[in-house]
Amino acid sequence: MPLKVPCPTCNKDVLWQPENTFRPFCSKRCQLIDLGEWADEGHKISQPIQGATQVTEEMLDALEDEFLQHNKFFVEPE
Numbered sequence: 001m002p003l004k005v006p007c008p009t010c011n012k013d014v015l016w017q018p019e020n021t022f023r024p025f026c027s028k029r030c031q032l033i034d035l036g037e038w039a040d041e042g043h044k045i046s047q048p049i050q051g052a053t054q055v056t057e058e059m060l061d062a063l064e065d066e067f068l069q070h071n072k073f074f075v076e077p078e
């Protein structure tokens with residue numbers, strides 16, 4: 001009786017056997033989805049690091065403008 005494992009992507013039962021080249025995934029599609037998620041995560045991790053080195057005066061000004069727009073009381077003293 002072959003071992004069954006849940007597909008990490010869709011949780012479908014996958015037979016653990018040499019014929020299944022995509023194990024532990026049920027299909028190539030699920031394998032690619034999983035790889036894609038890994039790639040996405042890597043992308044997300046590299047984003048803030050990239051952003052942090054590119055904080056410019058312009059960006060700070062834009063952030064300040066946005067902050068003031070959302071805090072009208074701050075620029076309208078009584």
Ligand SMILES: [Zn+2]
Nearest residue numbers: 007010026030
């Ligand atoms: Zn699957």
